[in-house]
Amino acid sequence: MDTLHTSSPAQAEEEQALTSRRFELSDPTEAVEFFYRQGWTDGLPVVPPTPERVSEFLEYAGRFPGDILGVIPARNRVITAEKVAINAVMAGCLPNYMPVIVAAIEAMCQEQFNLHGISATTGGTAPLLIVSGSVAQQLNINSGVNCFGPGVRANATIGRAIRLILMNVGGSIPGVLDKACLGHPGKYSYCIAEDEERNPWGSLGTERGMPEDVSSVTVFAGEAPHYVNSQLAGTGERLVGSIVNTMMGTMYRGGKWVLVLCPEHVTVFKKEGWTKPQIRQAVYDRAERPLAEFKRLNGMPDSAISPEDERTGYHYMSSPDDLLIITAGGGAGGFSAIVPPWAAGADSLPVTRAIGVCIDCN
Numbered sequence: 001m002d003t004l005h006t007s008s009p010a011q012a013e014e015e016q017a018l019t020s021r022r023f024e025l026s027d028p029t030e031a032v033e034f035f036y037r038q039g040w041t042d043g044l045p046v047v048p049p050t051p052e053r054v055s056e057f058l059e060y061a062g063r064f065p066g067d068i069l070g071v072i073p074a075r076n077r078v079i080t081a082e083k084v085a086i087n088a089v090m091a092g093c094l095p096n097y098m099p100v101i102v103a104a105i106e107a108m109c110q111e112q113f114n115l116h117g118i119s120a121t122t123g124g125t126a127p128l129l130i131v132s133g134s135v136a137q138q139l140n141i142n143s144g145v146n147c148f149g150p151g152v153r154a155n156a157t158i159g160r161a162i163r164l165i166l167m168n169v170g171g172s173i174p175g176v177l178d179k180a181c182l183g184h185p186g187k188y189s190y191c192i193a194e195d196e197e198r199n200p201w202g203s204l205g206t207e208r209g210m211p212e213d214v215s216s217v218t219v220f221a222g223e224a225p226h227y228v229n230s231q232l233a234g235t236g237e238r239l240v241g242s243i244v245n246t247m248m249g250t251m252y253r254g255g256k257w258v259l260v261l262c263p264e265h266v267t268v269f270k271k272e273g274w275t276k277p278q279i280r281q282a283v284y285d286r287a288e289r290p291l292a293e294f295k296r297l298n299g300m301p302d303s304a305i306s307p308e309d310e311r312t313g314y315h316y317m318s319s320p321d322d323l324l325i326i327t328a329g330g331g332a333g334g335f336s337a338i339v340p341p342w343a344a345g346a347d348s349l350p351v352t353r354a355i356g357v358c359i360d361c362n
Helices: 009-016 028-038 051-061 081-091 095-108 115-120 134-138 153-168 236-247 263-271 276-286 291-297 307-311
Strands: 003-005 022-024 068-072 077-080 126-132 191-193 216-222 226-229 257-261 288-290 313-315 323-327 335-339 351-354
Touching: 051 081, 051 095, 068 081, 068 095, 077 081, 081 095, 081 153, 095 126, 095 134, 095 153, 095 216, 095 351, 126 134, 126 153, 153 191, 226 236, 236 263, 236 276, 236 335, 257 263, 276 323, 288 291, 288 307, 291 307, 291 313
Parallel strands: 003 022, 126 191, 257 323
Antiparallel strands: 068 077, 126 216, 216 351, 226 335, 257 335, 288 313
């Protein structure tokens, strides 16, 4: 990926700090078509990344162009701040989105997230970004109506920047490295915030070790959201049943899951005094199938199924703590969602990173 050159003597000093190749193009329309021809888009038009704009993004993030934000050893790829800024500009971001993008990239490059694995799978997984803390309100990251859908610049462009970085810097090109059978819309953009105002419990960020005054982003390798449609469930127990029924429509076992509770469902739990640990435990206890049923549904022959398998329960989670619970969505409608993990969930673990500050730095 490279910057679009515009001659500007006043910017000469800034431009010298950037190392990407330059291309002189006559106008923005030509630039857009040039990026299409190079294969540097996600299928949608991009904003031409001029050196001055890229430098502005780097300055806001407090990063030098050559700062290494992460590596992908399996592909011998190095992700620098300059390349991240270029793709953030292309995605249509504002400069003040950069700290969120930087933190997300640093999180995804942690070994336990297994960025190479989730990028090359046939399963079509995408990194879901969940932003916690005051930065979500400051940047207007949507946690309310249509939070998984279009209409808000921050959600759309932050998530899109992540996808462009994975494609253009990480090499996750559809049909080349990215072998997803179907994919899902979150592979264009998959970024939401927690609705902490309507959340009667602690935020996901603080639950995962962040100080209360520090904003954070949690990255999770997930499928598309699976709706929990429960309009009339007036009790917590009935809601748990609806959540479990949605989970059991998949064939995953073990690993982490994300439960996005809409405000109506949060109100039901809150009125009855449910805590997050109680919800997790109830879901864990009920999200279970006989091992024999798992084997049959996965196409194993009867000869591979023992009488003991009929009596052995197989949980969808390894422990109650595997359920990450957040509050988000519009105030009207009983629609929550489950986001299933990649594969069995153990091959990619969610990672939480502070935004704009360094926690436990040496």
